[in-house]
Amino acid sequence: MLAETIRDFFYTGHEDVLLLVADGDLPDRGPFREALKAKGVAIEVHDAPDKRGPGRPSGFNPTPEQDIKCRKIWNTPYYRPHAAKLVSDEVKYTVTRYTLERRYGKPDFGDQS
16 A cells, blocks of 8 residues: 555655655665655654554453452363353453463463462
8 A cells, every 4th residue: 555655656746745654664775755755745754643552452351359360260170161151250251261371371280379
């Protein structure tokens, strides 16, 4: 998308503003900046209004007290779906065994802290 926009500026020469959300979006190497300025294009860099970290936000956010209880349930020798159901009952919303495994790792039946 950005490459098509830059190509459009090169070939048609608008007198517009090229708005970037990061300075690294426009390559330093090559004639891009000079060619755009020669066409009368102003280059402005603005931060994106709502920058988020990579990945999907976690839906499992127990309180510290709940986290201790959930970890204890997860490390008890239950079947994993049963442990997930017990954790769901503890935090009052549905939690899958995959979410628990991503957060706590494989169950450590020797760790009962």
